[in-house]
Amino acid sequence: DAGVIQSPRHEVTEMGQEVTLRCKPISGHDYLFWYRQTMMRGLELLIYFNNNVPIDDSGMPEDRFSAKMPNASFSTLKIQPSEPRDSAVYFCASSLAFGFNEQFFGPGTRLTVL
Amino acid sequence: AQTVTQSQPEMSVQEAETVTLSCTYDTSENNYYLFWYKQPPSRQMILVIRQEAYKQQNATENRFSVNFQKAAKSFSLKISDSQLGDTAMYFCAFIGAGSYQLTFGKGTKLSVIP
Numbered sequence: 001d002a003g004v005i006q007s008p009r010h011e012v013t014e015m016g017q018e019v020t021l022r023c024k025p026i027s028g029h030d031y032l033f034w035y036r037q038t039m040m041r042g043l044e045l046l047i048y049f050n051n052n053v054p055i056d057d058s059g060m061p062e063d064r065f066s067a068k069m070p071n072a073s074f075s076t077l078k079i080q081p082s083e084p085r086d087s088a089v090y091f092c093a094s095s096l097a098f099g100f101n102e103q104f105f106g107p108g109t110r111l112t113v114l
Numbered sequence: 115a116q117t118v119t120q121s122q123p124e125m126s127v128q129e130a131e132t133v134t135l136s137c138t139y140d141t142s143e144n145n146y147y148l149f150w151y152k153q154p155p156s157r158q159m160i161l162v163i164r165q166e167a168y169k170q171q172n173a174t175e176n177r178f179s180v181n182f183q184k185a186a187k188s189f190s191l192k193i194s195d196s197q198l199g200d201t202a203m204y205f206c207a208f209i210g211a212g213s214y215q216l217t218f219g220k221g222t223k224l225s226v227i228p
Binding site: 031033042043045048055056089091093100102103104105107108110 | 147149151156157158159160161164166205209211214215216218219220221
C-alpha cells in the first residue's frame with residue numbers, strides 16, 4: 001500500500017482565499033483523522049471520521065473550517081476564508097480501529113496564508 | 115483530560131552512543147496505550163514503538179526500547195547505538211483504551227552528531 005496520501009504538499013495562499021486540503025487514507029482503514037501542527041500548540045486533533053461519518057469535530061477551531069469524507073477513499077479539509085493564523089502543517093491519518101492500533105500519518109500539507 | 119509532558123525540548127548525542135528521552139503523562143484511566151512517534155525533517159510522522167499499559171514488560175524494537183513506570187506515569191525512550199538517521203523530533207503520545215483521542219507531547223528535538 002502507498003500509505004496515506006495528502007495533497008498538496010505545500011500551499012501558499014493569500015488571506016481571504018479558500019483552501020482545500022486532500023487526503024486518501026489507507027485502503028481498509030475505517031478511521032480518518034485530521035490534525036494540525038503548530039509551534040505554539042503542537043499537534044491537535046481537528047476532526048475524525050468513522051466509516052465516512054464525522055464523529056467528533058470539537059477540535060475544529062472555527063466555522064471557517066469544514067471537513068468532508070464523501071467516500072472511503074477520500075477526505076477534504078476546507079478553510080474558507082483563510083487567515084494568516086491558519087498557517088500550519090495539516091496532517092491526515094488513518095487507522096483500522098481505536099486504541100492500540102497505529103495511526104498512520106500522511107506526509108502533511110504545509111499551509112502558508114499571507 | 116490527559117496531558118503529556120516532554121521536559122527536554124532539545125537533546126544531542128554522539129553517533130553510536132545511547133540517549134534517553136523523557137516523557138511523563140497524567141491520566142485517571144487504568145487502561146491506555148503509549149506511543150513514541152518520530153518526525154524527521156521530511157515531516158512524516160513515523161511510529162517508533164508502543165506500549166500497552168497493562169503489560170509490565172517494556173517494549174523493544176531493535177535499537178529502541180522504553181522504560182515504562184506506570185506508578186510514576188513515566189514513559190521514556192532509549193535509543194541505543196544512535197545513528198545519523200535518528201535525527202528528528204520525537205513525540206510521546208497517549209491514548210485511552212477504546213478512545214480515538216491521541217494526545218501528543220510538545221516533542222523533543224534530537225540531533226545525532228557525527
